[in-house]
Amino acid sequence: MSFVIAVDFQIKPGRMAEFRKLIDDNARASVRDEPGCSRFDVCADRKDADRVLLYEIYDDRAAFDAHLKTRHFAVFNEASAPLVAAKTVCEYDLVCEGSAA
Structure with missing residues (x-):
């Protein structure tokens, strides 16, 4: 079962x-x-120019944990911190993929 992260950012x-x-x-x-x-x-x-939503799919929780240890994530996380007013992180299991494939 795939692991999903959704992150809602409110940017300064x-x-x-x-x-x-x-x-x-x-x-x-x-x-x-x-x-x-x-x-x-x-x-x-579309209505709030200072808001961004991330939708990420990983093979499993271990793949997401590996993502958190990458250099590119560390650079993003450190450099973006002063730009963010608020952040909400939600974790999900992907239970139905509605793709046409």
């Missing part, structure tokens, strides 16, 4: 461009470099 006003550079780099590196990461989406809120 005027800091979104900096945050997006950091999170986009982290997302791309996660999918490219981590065999256990199959999806890492960065979603912009």
Whole structure:
């Protein structure tokens, strides 16, 4: 069963461009470099320009734990901290994948 993380970020006003550079780099590196990461989406809120939602799918909890130990995550986590006003992290099990494949 796949492990899903959803992270809701409220970014400090005027800091979104900096945050997006950091999170986009982290997302791309996660999918490219981590065999256990199959999806890492960065979603912009249509009504709140300072809000971002991440949707990440890992093979299992161990793959997510490995993600937390990567260099690209450490760089993102440290550099983005002063840009974030609030953050909510939710963990899920993927129980039904509604893809056409």
